[in-house]
Amino acid sequence: MDEGYLRKWFDPQSRTLKDLRALQHEASLMLDLRDGFEELRTVAGIDCSYLDDRIICAIVMLDYRTLEVIGREHVVQKVRLPYIPTYLTFREGCAMSSAFEKLEQKPDVLLMDSCGINHPRRSGMASYFGAVMDHPTIGVSKKILCGEAEVPTEVSEYHELVYEGEQIGWIMKTSKRSNPIIAAPGHKVSMRACLEIVMHCLKGYKLPEPTRLAHLYAAELREELRSGKGHQTTFDEGYQRR
DNA sequence: GCGACAG
DNA sequence: ATCTTGTCGC
Numbered sequence: 531m532d533e534g535y536l537r538k539w540f541d542p543q544s545r546t547l548k549d550l551r552a553l554q555h556e557a558s559l560m561l562d563l564r565d566g567f568e569e570l571r572t573v574a575g576i577d578c579s580y581l582d583d584r585i586i587c588a589i590v591m592l593d594y595r596t597l598e599v600i601g602r603e604h605v606v607q608k609v610r611l612p613y614i615p616t617y618l619t620f621r622e623g624c625a626m627s628s629a630f631e632k633l634e635q636k637p638d639v640l641l642m643d644s645c646g647i648n649h650p651r652r653s654g655m656a657s658y659f660g661a662v663m664d665h666p667t668i669g670v671s672k673k674i675l676c677g678e679a680e681v682p683t684e685v686s687e688y689h690e691l692v693y694e695g696e697q698i699g700w701i702m703k704t705s706k707r708s709n710p711i712i713a714a715p716g717h718k719v720s721m722r723a724c725l726e727i728v729m730h731c732l733k734g735y736k737l738p739e740p741t742r743l744a745h746l747y748a749a750e751l752r753e754e755l756r757s758g759k760g761h762q763t764t765f766d767e768g769y770q771r772r
Numbered sequence: 773g774c775g776a777c778a779g
Numbered sequence: 780a781t782c783t784t785g786t787c788g789c
């Protein structure tokens with residue numbers, strides 16, 4: 531992807547929330563909720579951790595059928611924006627797109643720790659990122675940002691997440707001991723495929739493997755940086771003009 | 773105005 | 780997200 535293009539979509543530098551809101555609206559108009567993939571041979575999870583003023587973005591690629599790890603990638607950058615509900619994209623998007631660009635082979639579908647179309651402006655990070663990068667994505671989260679649903683209590687039980695009269699995702703009980711999780715289409719993934727893909731990636735834990743492993747990898751990298759033994763970590767300037 | 777609010 | 784020990788339950 532062109533650097534100027536990524537800067538336009540992900541750089542919060544000198545922009546107001548009104549500007550960012552306009553970008554989210556623009557991205558939502560680019561959404562396609564039909565399955566935009568052929569076969570599902572690989573799946574990846576992406577997640578971020580933080581250390582002081584730095585953000586660490588980690589990606590773990592898995593074989594879709596066996597869920598075995600077949601690749602990793604990461605990037606460390608300066609944090610550019612505080613966390614503001616409904617604007618998560620502009621806090622993590624720059625690092626995420628940079629890490630994603632480093633992947634030699636892109637996954638057939640990407641699972642992100644965020645909302646998808648289950649967002650007030652239909653522009654949760656998974657949807658925004660997917661639309662901007664033109665890649666199939668799914669948003670997996672632990673809390674409901676918007677919408678209502680019956681709460682599942684038995685493992686494997688799931689219900690529709692509804693907002694303003696329309697289904698925007700699913701809420702599902704994935705393990706006996708944990709609270710249910712929310713899954714929603716990001717971009718180029720249908721509501722039905724979203725459910726099937728996430729359920730396929732479950733391995734008895736609260737979160738699907740891609741996202742769970744990306745979370746662990748991000749935490750691992752964070753610890754390497756903190757202990758100063760970050761021989762594995764690489765700092766990235768990001769696509770910020772300087 | 774008040775409360776809710778992905779990570 | 781992050782700061783943090785033990786503890787209740789399966």
